[in-house]
Amino acid sequence: MKKLLFILIISLSSLWAKGLVQAIDSCEVYNNIKHTKNINNQRLKIGNSYQIIREQNSQYYISIKNTSVPNRWVDKKCFKNSANSNFTNKRVSKQQLLALSWQNAFCETHRYVKECKNNFSKRYTDTKFGLHGLWPQPRDNIYCGVSSENKKFDKRHKWGKLPSLNLTPEVIKELKEVMAGYGSNLHRHEWIKHGTCTNLTPNSYYKKAISLTKQINDSKVGQFFTQNIGKSVTLEQIRFKMNASFGAGSGKKVEIRCQKGMITELWIHLGSGKDNIKDLLKDGKDIYSRCKNGKIDKVGF
Known part of the structure; x- marks a missing residue:
């Protein structure tokens, strides 16, 4: 039982990530992880930093200030240094x-x-x-x-x-x-x-x-x-x-x-x-x- 509890705690802790991320795109921020609901049509502001509450697969659950429903889901690629947005193509051509x-x-x-x-x-x-x-x-x-x-x-x-x-x-x-x-x-x-x-x-x-x-x-x-x-x-x-x-x-x-x-x-x-x-x-x-x-x-x- 203790072993199972330990594994559960470790698994849950991997989903939670504290820290700030900086937006590089004005992506929509959603109330659900399926991205079907966005109360007040909220978007990230490029250059602003956001607090990460939770991380799950390709999504961040972040805190948005000055809005009635502050906690939102958004793609990681919308932020600097995320797994997707950090990719740099070294073959960028001049043509x-x-x-x-x-x-x-x-x-x-x-x-x-x-x-x-x-x-x-x-x-x-x-x-x-x-x-x-x-x-x-x-x-x-x-x-x-x-x-x-x-x-x-x-x-x-x-x-x-x-x-x-x-x-x-x-x-x-x-x-x-x-x-x-x-x-x-x-x-x-x-x-x-x-x-x-x-x-x-x-x-x-x-x-x-x-x-x-x-x-x-x-x-x-x-x-x-x-x-x-x-x-x-x-x-x-x-x-x-x-x-x-x-x-x-x-x-x-x-x-x-x-x-x-x-x-x-x-x-x-x-x-x-x-x-x-x-x-x-x-x-x-x-x-x-x-x-x-x-x-x-x-x-x-």
Whole structure:
């Protein structure tokens, strides 16, 4: 009996951890460990320190000051020096690839996908590029610090089973606009496979990717695609518009991906460490494009 009691005490003590942790992301904090209830929609404040009351698997039970229900559950990855957030990718490249999707063409070849079943509704990506992903290079620089279980979910396209990213309401709103596949949890897939290798938080990663997408859409390149919907255009024309928008040589950093005669994606090879796409293009690598021309598809089947 005494032996069993001793084991129980040791087991319980392993669940309780006193100390402070510093938030590195504005994650939601929940009233239950299943993350289904958040009274008053409370979130961590980046930079603030929080008292750990209890630790269980990938969760902390922490104390939140100045709220009616102060004790909350939250993912460890939201804190500095936690098992997940402390991972540093030593292979972070100076090169990255911004993959932009022309959603109308994507849906022509993927009609079974959730976001393509109703390809007639008015949306941002009807006339502009959508965000596919921002990929650290080289291409095999993927799944950094990701568990084997989450890799398995991702590779089997069970993206709904991947961890929630605890994105801020502002980021979610913008991401839903520029990423048509948000409803299919494309954002979770892109983070697990590529974002984990950037040494950024999910919020910072997507803020950057959204900004780069909009910089392209607001440029002469984006305007060129919008004005030529339904027409066929050439790689030479697209590269000319890139040069006009971002400076001589920018066009050589771009390749177009095509399928069934349609331009499905624009791949832009960038440097890193900056936020302005014009500066990033200066450090990007020149690239060969197999596809030389294609149609800019319009919305609908």
